[in-house]
Amino acid sequence: MAGKLQRQKQEKKESLVDASYDLFLKKGFNKTSIDDIVKKANVAKGTFYLYFKDKSDVMENIVLRMSSRILVEAYRAADERGCDDLVENIIFVVDYIVEYFKRNKLVLQMIKRDFSWPLIREKIDELSPEYGEALEVLESFLTHPYFAGQDPDEVFKLLFLIIDMCGSVCYSSIIHNQPDDIDHMKPFLYGVIRKILKK
């Protein structure tokens, strides 16, 4: 029954990731010790090093997983509407993510504090296919007829810049209310996105 053992093994790792996630959110990355993690995960200290190189290793895991999850979730929600207007779909996705961050300030804080949103792509390149689905979402935007005839690289930069800007605005407005709270920034932000995407 190798499967059972595999599952048990995987359970320990899962348990460590889950514990880390909770603690990073609650106490922040720096103030969370490996000791905290293994205690919460109910495994021995040495076990941590069986699965991860160090704390950052777990963190990367988490950020990647979460970012990917949110993006895919947002895309699916957009897809279900059955709307064909790409600009509106992008804004829908952005809004979905903004709303997610409004509800999950700590996630935003965690991601922003230690990693920059767009870095995800670097990692995805490395770690595919585990996070392939997120890549597919990006692809589906890039190959949309709306951008027909444009250099795909340029389009990618455009999307990248939009995501980047949104992340930045979210962080400033949701966490620090600068220059205004997110609900007052939203119409403004979406206006800018429309301008950027206008052909």
Next chain:
Amino acid sequence: MAGKLQRQKQEKKESLVDASYDLFLKKGFNKTSIDDIVKKANVAKGTFYLYFKDKSDVMENIVLRMSSRILVEAYRAADERGCDDLVENIIFVVDYIVEYFKRNKLVLQMIKRDFSWPLIREKIDELSPEYGEALEVLESFLTHPYFAGQDPDEVFKLLFLIIDMCGSVCYSSIIHNQPDDIDHMKPFLYGVIRKILKK
């Protein structure tokens, strides 16, 4: 000669700030210890605590001072050109800052890692008039005839968002070459700024 003592005192503080600055750049904020700082500054450990509450206290000092300095420098350079076109002036300022960051990657890394650009305003409000000149730069943009008739708050948000976006793009492209290197991003970025500012 009370002045001499005051000067000596100021020198110690300066020395601590300088040492901190160098070390934060070289080793990063987290990996720099107070011990490192005082050793490099050639002062006793206790002296550090005479002038600063903790490491973050020095950091805030540094970031504020540098950000203010760069902004003012960029604005002056723009001013000297004697060009009246606001949009072009803004792009000039942005470009000045981008070029600065290209030359000083570590500064960018330092600022971005621990503080968000636009937060500076919060601090300036507190610490004026020491950093009043930076504020004046912002004011001069806000009150430019180009924005005549627009809600100043809206204009501020616009400028804020542009600065924010630039900082983010700089960080991604200069530090991580994502999605492309900064020189390939620049025309693109400035195009977006023009779109955003277009009336």
Next chain:
Amino acid sequence: MAGKLQRQKQEKKESLVDASYDLFLKKGFNKTSIDDIVKKANVAKGTFYLYFKDKSDVMENIVLRMSSRILVEAYRAADERGCDDLVENIIFVVDYIVEYFKRNKLVLQMIKRDFSWPLIREKIDELSPEYGEALEVLESFLTHPYFAGQDPDEVFKLLFLIIDMCGSVCYSSIIHNQPDDIDHMKPFLYGVIRKILKK
């Protein structure tokens, strides 16, 4: 006007003692730093060392002064009653002190934590005549007709032991409610004193 200077000088010392007293009570002896003291006293750090060797030096000053003050105060109150019964007078004095400690738990804690009541005599021997009045009180008991014919040394030991015991019981019962609260201990304690003094 040497007098004025003398007074000013004395004021600094007074100010240091007062500040120390307040701080020892509030934060405890160990957790009070010389820095705390000079800040509260509004004098420069160096000034402290002009008047005291170290922290303990101030403490001894305080304990001595306070102990002497309480004892004399208690004795005077007893004296005013015009009662001749020595045993009752001693119990009256003890009760006066007990009541004082009930109202000033912190004083009790302070004295007991760092110095033992009866040590005062050692100091009085050294520092007379500043605290001579307290000595007189002791004398007046020692030479009371009640003890006529007894070895004065023996009488002193008796009184000493009583004071000692009272201090100990006060500390245990007032601070720790052990073995019972002070009001339940009092009749008991006074009974024991009567037994001890009975001829």
Next chain:
Amino acid sequence: MAGKLQRQKQEKKESLVDASYDLFLKKGFNKTSIDDIVKKANVAKGTFYLYFKDKSDVMENIVLRMSSRILVEAYRAADERGCDDLVENIIFVVDYIVEYFKRNKLVLQMIKRDFSWPLIREKIDELSPEYGEALEVLESFLTHPYFAGQDPDEVFKLLFLIIDMCGSVCYSSIIHNQPDDIDHMKPFLYGVIRKILKK
């Protein structure tokens, strides 16, 4: 062989307690640093925190253990004499303890400086049954026929007060020779105890 590991673990703890004991005696509690302790105990600094919360934590351990030990030892010695007279037995126990303190001035100093003898009961309540034997000694006095018919609470107060007084007198006379050395205080002290216990 799980036992071996357990034993080694216990040895480390023992080693820390022993080292602390020696150092507290030699240098006093306040002047002993954790560093001193671990160096003497030949364990790593972190190991200390594996077994104790802080310095006071070790101290409580030590005081409790020693007090209990001395009391039990004294009681056993009294028991072996086979004498039935309670008053004489109490005086024997007291004398045993006094003699112990005469031989171990530093122990007295240590105990008295930081903890009050009778507080031990509070702790014993918490930590039984490890120190149950000491409790039994107290019980055996409380339930002695000599006190038949008296309120046990009152009897406890009486014993408490006697112990308290003895501790205080020991401290003053053994450590400070005040008001006289212990050998001159002893007959006097025992006389007082007899008076107190006389029905």
Next chain:
DNA sequence: TATGAATGAGTATTCATTCAT
């Protein structure tokens, strides 16, 4: 006398990492 800037040894505590079992 009085000041207060400067000192730097001293201290408690944390924590990533190892390794024998």
Next chain:
DNA sequence: GATGAATGAATACTCATTCAT
């Protein structure tokens, strides 16, 4: 694989004391 006792370097922060002014 899994454990958890042991490590000890690292670190932040305190504070009594000095001394030039």
